[in-house]
Amino acid sequence: MEKEVQTTRVQNIFRILLAIFMIYAGVSHLTFNRMDFQAQVPDWVPLSKDLVVVLSGIVEIMLGLALLFWKKQRVNVGWALALFFVLVYPGNISQYLEGRDAFGALDSDRARLIRLFFQPILIAWALWSAGSWKAWKKTR
Template sequence: MTGPDETAPAASGRPEAADERRDAVPRAVVRWLLAVLFAVAGVGHFTAAEAFRAQVPPWMPWPEAVIAVSGVVELALAAALAFAPRRHRPLVGWVTAAFLVAVFPGNVSQYVTGTAAFGLETDSARLVRLFLQPALVAAALWSTGAWAAWRARRRAKGRRFRA
C-alpha cells in the first residue's frame, strides 16, 4: 500500500534523483518492516510487560512506568514510520534512531545482568543482540531518507559557502 510519493520522487536534474527512485521501494519495505517491529514491540509492552522488565536496568526508577512509556513511544513511532508524509520522514528517522540509542542501555543491562527474555537465553545471544541495535539505527536513518536529507543539506551549505 504505497502512495504516489512512495515509489518515484519528482524528477530533477540532480544525479541523485535516479538513485532515489531506484531505492524508493527497498526503503519503503525496510521502513514498513520497522513499523511492524515497533508496533509488535509496542503492543508487547502492555501484553507481556514482564518480559520487557528484563531490559530495564536495575538502577532505573519506576520500571513499570518506563515499560509503559516506551511502549507508547514505540506505537507512536510505528505509526509515524508507516504514515508520515514524505517531507516529515527524515525527522521520523532521526527520532526513531534517537529512541533506539536511548533504549540501548537496557539491552546492555540485559547482557550484563544475564537476564533471559525474548528468547535470549544465553550470553552469546544477548551479545549478538547488542550488535543488532546499530543495524536498526542505520535502517531507520536509511529507510526514512534521514541520511540522504542530511547529506543534501551539507552539500547545499558547501555550495553556498563556495559561491
C-alpha cells in the same frame, strides 16, 4: 533540514517493515511481553520498571505509526526512531551484563551479546529507510 526526500521502493518496503515491527513491539510491551521487557530496564533507572515498559511501548507505537503515515515529517521521524534506539541501548547492555533472561531466546550470555550487535543495524535501518541519512547528506 529538508522535510521530504525521495526514497526508493526498497527503502519504502523496509520502512513499512520497520514501522510494523515497531507497532508490534509496542503492543507487545503493553501486553504479552510486558514482563520480559522489564528485564531490560536497568536497576539504576529511577522509575518503576513497569512504567518504563509501558511508556516505551507507547513511544514505539507512536513512532511506528508516524513512520507509516507522517510523510512530511518522515526524515525527522527517522532521526527520532534512531535516537530512541540509542536511548534504549543501555537497557540491552544492562540485560547482558546482569545476565537477565527474556523472550525465551535471550537465555544465555552469548544470545544477549549477539543481540547487542543488532542495535546499530536498527539505527541504520531507521535512518536509511526514512530518507534521513540522504537528507542529512544533502545538507553537507
